[in-house]
Amino acid sequence: MKLKTLLKNKTLILSVLLSITAYHSLACKNMCVIGAGYVGLIAGSKFAQMGNNVICTDISQSKINDLNNGIKPIFEPGLQAIVKEGMHQEKLFFTTDVEHAIQTADIIIVAVGTPMGKDGSSNISALINVIETIAKNMQGYTVICIKSTVPIGTNKNVLLQLDEHCAPGALYDLVFNPEFLREGSALKDFSINPIVLGSNSQKALDIMTELYSPLIERGCPLVHTDLTTAEAFKYTWNSFRMTRIMFVNELACLCNTVGADIETLVTSMSMSEQSMPTKNLKPGPGIGGSCFPKDSRALAHTARKVGERFCILEAVIKADQLHKQKMITTIYDLMDNNVRGKKVAIWGLSFKANTDDIRDSVAIKIIKKLLGNGAIIQAYDPQAMKNMHALIPDICYCTCAEKALEDADILVIVTEWQEFTHVDLKTIKTKCVNL
Numbered sequence: 001m002k003l004k005t006l007l008k009n010k011t012l013i014l015s016v017l018l019s020i021t022a023y024h025s026l027a028c029k030n031m032c033v034i035g036a037g038y039v040g041l042i043a044g045s046k047f048a049q050m051g052n053n054v055i056c057t058d059i060s061q062s063k064i065n066d067l068n069n070g071i072k073p074i075f076e077p078g079l080q081a082i083v084k085e086g087m088h089q090e091k092l093f094f095t096t097d098v099e100h101a102i103q104t105a106d107i108i109i110v111a112v113g114t115p116m117g118k119d120g121s122s123n124i125s126a127l128i129n130v131i132e133t134i135a136k137n138m139q140g141y142t143v144i145c146i147k148s149t150v151p152i153g154t155n156k157n158v159l160l161q162l163d164e165h166c167a168p169g170a171l172y173d174l175v176f177n178p179e180f181l182r183e184g185s186a187l188k189d190f191s192i193n194p195i196v197l198g199s200n201s202q203k204a205l206d207i208m209t210e211l212y213s214p215l216i217e218r219g220c221p222l223v224h225t226d227l228t229t230a231e232a233f234k235y236t237w238n239s240f241r242m243t244r245i246m247f248v249n250e251l252a253c254l255c256n257t258v259g260a261d262i263e264t265l266v267t268s269m270s271m272s273e274q275s276m277p278t279k280n281l282k283p284g285p286g287i288g289g290s291c292f293p294k295d296s297r298a299l300a301h302t303a304r305k306v307g308e309r310f311c312i313l314e315a316v317i318k319a320d321q322l323h324k325q326k327m328i329t330t331i332y333d334l335m336d337n338n339v340r341g342k343k344v345a346i347w348g349l350s351f352k353a354n355t356d357d358i359r360d361s362v363a364i365k366i367i368k369k370l371l372g373n374g375a376i377i378q379a380y381d382p383q384a385m386k387n388m389h390a391l392i393p394d395i396c397y398c399t400c401a402e403k404a405l406e407d408a409d410i411l412v413i414v415t416e417w418q419e420f421t422h423v424d425l426k427t428i429k430t431k432c433v434n435l
């Protein structure tokens with residue numbers, strides 16, 4: 001199909017069964033990719049490989065000329081072959097005529113750069129320009145899919161911008177679809193990484209899911225969520241990975257100094273990943289128990305003693321302290337900073353569920369602070385009341401969770417015991433005076 005014949009016919013569904021690859025797509029889409037850099041080129045050529053008609057556009061005339069002349073603007077293993085194949089099959093085109101590409105597209109992918117500003121903020125000026133161009137040129141119903149990495153909250157403003165400049169008669173939905181590829185293995189990553197689709201439109205989520213169906217059928221995990229969560233997903237993914245890498249980097253320096261073997265340590269940490277996989281991570285009130293607080297401090301102390309920096313571990317310890325403090329501040333905020341004479345129900349005293357161990361439990365900090373300021377504590381824990389009683393005898397220990405709630409002004413759930421996870425918080429709210 002020639003570029004000029006790719007005019008959009010909104011009522012026509014192309015049911016072309018593909019022969020160019022092993023992928024099979026029932027309805028190919030007319031797509032426009034704006035920004036033919038690492039992300040745009042990979043996405044554009046992969047979507048073309050899946051049988052869609054893809055026009056890649058870029059502001060750089062020389063980049064488009066190079067691509068049309070078979071000169072690859074970037075090095076990425078396997079990219080040249082897939083681009084060549086897409087062009088040969090007349091599924092992949094390159095042009096600077098962005099207006100025309102927008103007019104003919106059912107789906108527009110935005111993959112322009114969002115470089116870091118001097119203050120660490122993201123420069124989204126290219127995105128803003130592109131959105132205005134899209135709004136003024138789109139026709140019929142179009143799904144606009146942002147792949148550029150953008151700060152949390154950006155897409156809410158993009159929606160406002162689209163509303164403001166939208167061409168008469170044009171309809172659209174916005175999807176944020178963060179990209180997780182790594183340069184060097186980008187083509188493979190595109191085909192195996194999770195597909196995160198954030199939108200407030202089910203119709204757009206369905207269309208994007210259909211677009212990705214060849215990858216989903218091959219096992220790519222799919223996440224449907226809202227725009228803000230999808231934006232946060234991308235930053236979380238990178239920051240969490242970076243945190244782990246920096247942990248190993250700093251640990252390697254310490255190992256070098258004390259004569260421990262970093263490779264053995266990293267291997268053993270991957271074993272511990274099996275007993276505590278990332279999927280089991282749940283937010284809580286802070287870290288307690290007999291091991292984590294003590295051992296992390298001991299390792300940080302060793303690093304200081306031998307003159308090595310372990311900033312990330314020091315930061316984790318500090319973050320934990322501040323987090324526990326924040327739990328207490330939140331209780332006080334909810335009680336208008338006055339706890340004197342107020343009844344506080346506390347569910348859970350052990351440092352985590354399924355143990356009676358209260359060492360370094362956040363509950364101790366919370367109870368001592370509240371007691372010191374004249375609150376009345378009504379506590380319940382399935383296993384840890386005996387231990388807590390030995391440490392803090394002068395509070396009311398209740399025989400069940402329900403009893404602890406009687407006439408309470410506030411309920412604080414400290415430990416995630418199974419029996420607390422099934423309660424109906426709305427019913428509880430009617431029982432607590434202040435909630």
Ligand SMILES: NC(=O)c1ccc[n+]([C@@H]2O[C@H](COP(=O)([O-])OP(=O)(O)OC[C@H]3O[C@@H](n4cnc5c(N)ncnc54)[C@H](O)[C@@H]3O)[C@@H](O)[C@H]2O)c1
Nearest residue numbers: 035036037038039058059111112113114126148149179183
């Ligand atoms: N490179 C990666 O590994 C990677 C991975 C995931 C996400 N991302 C994110 O994807 C986005 C793109 O990254 P990249 O590495 O592909 O950037 P890039 O610089 O390689 O490509 C961006 C392209 O957009 C073009 N462009 C800029 N303004 C334009 C405009 N107004 N109209 C048309 N084209 C325009 C540029 O000429 C350039 O070719 C960024 O937000 C980045 O953070 C990058």
